Amino acid sequence: MQSYSTEMLPAETRTSAWNALYSKQMNDVEFTPASSSDFAARLSLGRLGPIQFARMSSNRTNILRTRRHILPSAPRLYSFLLQARGSSTLSHCGHEAQLTAGDFALCDSSAPHSFTVEDNSMVIMLRTDAATLKKHLPTPEKFCGLHLRNDVGLTGTMSTTVERLNGQLETGFTSIYDERFARNLLEMLSMAYALGFETDPEVSAVLGGRHAEVVRYIEDHLRDPQLSPALIAKGLRISPRYLRTIFASTGEKVSAYIIRRRLEECAGQIRDPRWAGHTLTEIAFAWGFNSAAHFTRTFHEQYGMPPREYRRQMLS
Incomplete structure (x- = not known):
């Protein structure tokens, strides 16, 4: 996995440099840390077939993606956000999800969001393109911004699976079965969402x-x-x-x-x-x-x- 850290950036321009680095590697966003002088963040990137794994940790900061960050020509990506440690709040598509360890939220790159992570927070993101995800979750947009709690359905099982898989990717895990494994993982995540919201009227x-x-x-x-x-x-x-x-x-x-x-x-x-x-x-x-x-x-x-x-x- 590739790793990036604010430690490698000059202190006087750390926030702006991190914004540029993160926007190049992920999506165009704007970090506004609670304390610019103490801002610390780390990003690790890996891949499993069509899924990009991204692990991000930081102290308290707000991550904002507005309409000015979204290019009409940019590919539409969906990200499953797993709160692996600490807590955060995602405001997205008219919903607010207050995440604690083991919880999931789904984010659409074509819509704005505000994501506030607290101190000692770590989030694992699984990103894939819209066409791939819709083979498993036909209408992902209806779940965007909703809070999938760790204690509902298969969520706890999936959070543990994603954390362990991310750890294996960090040690250099590769397999000829990456594509098949990725498809099964998306299918299980989709099932977790279907079970988590099966009685909610929003699943229409x-x-x-x-x-x-x-x-x-x-x-x-x-x-x-x-x-x-x-x-x-x-x-x-x-x-x-x-x-x-x-x-x-x-x-x-x-x-x-x-x-x-x-x-x-x-x-x-x-x-x-x-x-x-x-x-x-x-x-x-x-x-x-x-x-x-x-x-x-x-x-x-x-x-x-x-x-x-x-x-x-x-x-x-």
């Missing part, structure tokens, strides 16, 4: 696929201040009532999702030192808010403090 293939379409439409138009449920329904050529039905299974209204996602993007820039020269109003209006008072009120409701105080605490 039609509604799950439609929900993913709605989320992608919202993410593509998040900066548009005119974005509304009516505009979304018109853009997707569905009725407003059907749009409400699609979102009903998430327990969150479409309008609430739009506000939450805008607030998440605003919060990400507010706590980013590179945006310290921009006013809070500039940031809010760039993400589709058209009222400073409305932005301040909703931000306070979401984060428990006004945006000005949030910036002060995050940048202090």
